[in-house]
Amino acid sequence: MKQRFELARTRLRRVQSPGWRPKAPSGTNVSAESRMQELQLRPYHDLSGAIFRAEAGWSIPAGYDSLDAEVRAIRTRAGMIDLSDRAKIELAGSERVPFLDGLVTTDLKIIGPGMSTYALLLNEKSRVLGDLRVYALADSLVLDIEASQKDSIVRLLEKARVSDDVEFRDLGLCGHIEVHGPSAGEAVSAIVGTDVRSLSDNAFLTFSVDRHHDGRAMRLRAFGEDGYAIWSAGASLAEAWEALVRRDVTPIGRDAAEVLRIESSVPRFGADMGEDTLALEVAPESAISYTKGCYVGQETVARGTYVGQVRRKLLGLRIEGDMPPVRGDPVSRGEQKVGAVTSAAWSPAVGWVIALALLRVDAVSPTDALFVDRGGWSLRARLHPLPFVRPGA
Template sequence: MTATTAAGANPTADFGDVRAEFYALLSGCGVYDLGWRAKIVLTGSDRVRWLNGMISNNVRDLATGHGVYAFLLNAQGHIQADLYVFQRGNSLLVDTERSQREKALQLFDHYIIADDVEVKDVSDQLTALGLTGPGSRKVLERAGILAPDLGYLQFADATWNNASITVLHAGEEAKDSWQIWIAPGHIRALWDSLVKAGARPSGTSALNLFRIARGIPQFGQDIRERDLPQETGQMRALSFTKGCYLGQEIVERIRSRGAVHRQFGAFAVAGPLPEPGTKMHAEGKEVGEITSGAVLPLPGGDRAVALGYLRREAVGKELHAGAAKLTPTQTPIQ
C-alpha cells in the first residue's frame, strides 16, 4: 500500500503497470483504496423524513441493510453532489467523495431548521477498500471474508480478524464489485490479506480507465454543478414517486416534457483524443462537449473513447471534436 495514507485520502495513481491493473478489474480481481470517499452519519428521530426531503431518491422506504444512489440538488435542479445513502437501522450513512463533503455538509446544515437531525463526519473513523472483477468473491473468501448473497447496494456487517467490517455489494455497473468498510487502523492488514489472496493492487489511473469503459460519469469531471439530473443519464438516482424534495419541481418538469436538450454518452474516437472541454461540432455548429477521455488498453487492442454531452438535435449527424471524428458507442466497452 505504498504512497497511500492510512485513511487513504490521497490514493496511489498506479502500482507500476496500469494496463495490468486495468485487466485485473476487467477479468481478474483488482483491489483499490476508497479512502478518497467521505462518510457522514445522520442520527435523530427526523433523519429519514428530513433527508428524504433533501435528495433525489427514496430514503423513506429504504430497508435496513440497503442503500440508494442519489443527487443533492439546489432549488434550480442543478446537481450539487452525488452520494450514496445506506440505512443502518439507528442511523443513515451518507457516502460521497471527499471533494463534495464540504458542500454536502454546508447544505445539510443550512436546511436543518427545527428538525431532530444530527450530522457527524466520520471520514477519519471509517474507510474502505474496493474489489472489482470476476474473481472478487473468491478473493474475499480466501481472505476469510464471507461474501454473502447480496443485491446491488445491499450490505451486511461482519467480523474479520477481530475487526468490525461491513461487506457491501457495490456492483451495478460491474456486478463483481465489492466494498469492505473498516476502521483505518485495520486497513493495512486488510489490504495485505486481500493481495495475498490474489487481488492485484490497482491505482486511480486504472480505475479511471475502468469507469470510462463503463461510461460512468464522475462528479467534478463529467457531472458539474450546472448539470441537470436527466442530462447525466443516471436515472438510478431519481425517484418520481417519493414526493417533494429540493429541486424536485425542475426534475418533474423535465420528466413531463419527455426529453432533455442534451444527453451524456460515450463516443468512439478516430484521431487524436480530444481533451476535456473540447467542443463537439456537427455541420459546422457546436453541438456538445467532451468531459473525459482515455485510450483503453483492451485485450483486443487499444481503443480511444471519450465521454461527454451531445445535444439532441445532433444525434445521427457526423460529429467532430478537434481533429477527431466521433461515433456514439454503447458501454460497457470490453
C-alpha cells in the same frame, strides 16, 4: 512476502502513532506537504511500487506498474482500490430519514437496514450539487462521500437543517477498499468470513474486523463487473489488504479506475456532471426516483420527464486516433457545435479512444460524422452505444 508485509506493518504503526507527520522530500514545499493527508495503507502502496499524485488534499496512488494490466485485472480476474480518502458522515436522530429524503433523488423511505443507495443532491432548478451513497443502519444513516465533495455537502446539509431532530458526526479516518472483477466475490467472501455473493446489489452485511471494529461489505457494480465495497470506521483494513494480496488480487491505481469508469459510462461529479448540468441530462436511471414525492429539484425533474424538455444527454463517442480529448473540448457536426467532451481516455479493453460527451440530442445521430477540437487538432468521432465495455469483455 511475509517480510514485506512485516515491513509495511512497522511503517503503518509509525504512521498511526500520535504526532506523526510525513517527511517532505528534498525540494518540496514543506507547508504544502504538511497539509497533504496520507492514506493509512500508504506503506503497502509503497511496497507495491505505487506512483502518487495529489487529489482533494490527499496523496493517492495514481498507478502501480501498467495501467493496461490493472484494467485487464478487473476485467478478467480481480483488482482492489484503496478509497480510504472518502469521507463518512453519520446522521442520527428520529428525523434523519425524512430530513435526508427531502434532499436526495432516491427514495430513502423504502430502504431498510442492510441496504444502500446511490443518490444525487440538486438545487431547485435540478442542477447537480453533488452525489453520495447512503447506507441505512439500524439507528443511523452513513453518507459515503468523495473527499473533494465532503465540505460542500456538509455545508448543504447544515444549511438545510432547521429544527429537524438530526445530528451529524464525522466518522474520521475509515478504511475503504473496493474489489472488482469476475472473481471478486470469492476473494471478499474469504476476507469477511461470509459468502457475499448471496447479497443483492446495494445490499451490505456487517462483519468483525477485529476486537474493536466492525466493518461493512456492500455489493455494487461500479465498473460493470461484480464488485464489493469494504469499509470500517477507525480501522485501516491492513489485514484485509494483505489477505487480498495473498489471493492474487491486483492493486489498482486511480488512473486505471478512471479508465474503467469511462468504459462503464459512469458519470462523475466534477467531470461529467455539476452545477452546469441538469439531473436528467446525466444521472444514471437508478439514481432518480420518479414516485417518491417532494425533494429539492423534484418539480424540474418531473417536468423534464413528463413534458420532455431535456435537450442534452450524456452520450458515448468513439474517437479515431490515439489522442484522448480533455474535458471541455468542443464537439461539432460540420460547422455546428453540438456539445462538449466531459471525460475521455484510451481504453485497453476496446483498443481505441473513448469519451463521454454532453450533446444536443436533436443535433446528432449514429450516422453523423462528428469532430472534436483538441487544441486545434480535429479528431474524427462517431456516437457509440453505452456502456463501451460490458461485463466479461
